[in-house]
Amino acid sequence: DVKVTQSSRYLVKRTGEKVFLECVQDMDHENMFWYRQDPGLGLRLIYFSYDVKMKEKGDIPEGYSVSREKKERFSLILESASTNQTSMYLCASSELAGEQYFGPGTRLTVT
Amino acid sequence: GNSVTQMEGPVTLSEEAFLTINCTYTATGYPSLFWYVQYPGEGLQLLLKATKADDKGSNKGFEATYRKETTSFHLEKGSVQVSDSAVYFCALVNSGGYQKVTFGTGTKLQVIP
Numbered sequence: 681d682v683k684v685t686q687s688s689r690y691l692v693k694r695t696g697e698k699v700f701l702e703c704v705q706d707m708d709h710e711n712m713f714w715y716r717q718d719p720g721l722g723l724r725l726i727y728f729s730y731d732v733k734m735k736e737k738g739d740i741p742e743g744y745s746v747s748r749e750k751k752e753r754f755s756l757i758l759e760s761a762s763t764n765q766t767s768m769y770l771c772a773s774s775e776l777a778g779e780q781y782f783g784p785g786t787r788l789t790v791t
Numbered sequence: 792g793n794s795v796t797q798m799e800g801p802v803t804l805s806e807e808a809f810l811t812i813n814c815t816y817t818a819t820g821y822p823s824l825f826w827y828v829q830y831p832g833e834g835l836q837l838l839l840k841a842t843k844a845d846d847k848g849s850n851k852g853f854e855a856t857y858r859k860e861t862t863s864f865h866l867e868k869g870s871v872q873v874s875d876s877a878v879y880f881c882a883l884v885n886s887g888g889y890q891k892v893t894f895g896t897g898t899k900l901q902v903i904p
């Protein structure tokens with residue numbers, strides 16, 4: 681089975697802090713994704729990566745950056761956390777288009 | 792652009808009731824269609840998929856048929872269980888190998904004993 685792990689289940693940070701969310705997949709997938717999930721808004725794509733060191737902006741990239749130095753690892757970075765970035769963050773990986781494997785999520789609270 | 796519209800939730804059913812969750816879509820070309828499920832405290836899991844018109848996806852007693860003429864992909868189950876309580880997401884991806892998935896907003900299902 682594909683396994684996607686995320687570094688933390690719950691995280692509390694202060695406004696202005698730099699925040700790193702880590703995601704690791706163990707199935708050698710080319711594609712990795714970061715979403716945020718908010719009530720009533722569903723999943724919104726922040727960034728995705730289709731290869732090492734390659735990235736593309738999703739629908740809501742503002743305030744975020746990403747890093748993919750190794751195939752199995754995809755990091756989401758909040759350069760200066762703000763309260764409107766309080767959310768559930770989901771990482772996913774895929775090989776076939778549309779068939780995504782998700783991690784358990786990180787619930788981030790920014791105070 | 793692409794969009795997916797799901798029925799508003801929450802949907803509350805008694806155990807063994809019949810389930811339908813409606814999903815309609817707007818897309819260019821011939822998208823592939825998916826249903827994902829999210830159990831409490833977990834990430835999403837792929838439940839079933841259909842890649843062309845009239846295909847039926849099925850898994851764990853759930854079914855959905857790709858209806859191009861009505862641009863719909865409704866999820867059905869004949870007899871729900873308490874363990875089916877979750878949030879269900881309809882999704883699509885364009886043909887041609889594009890990886891970006893468009894998700895609906897999700898429909899919460901609660902099954903009561």
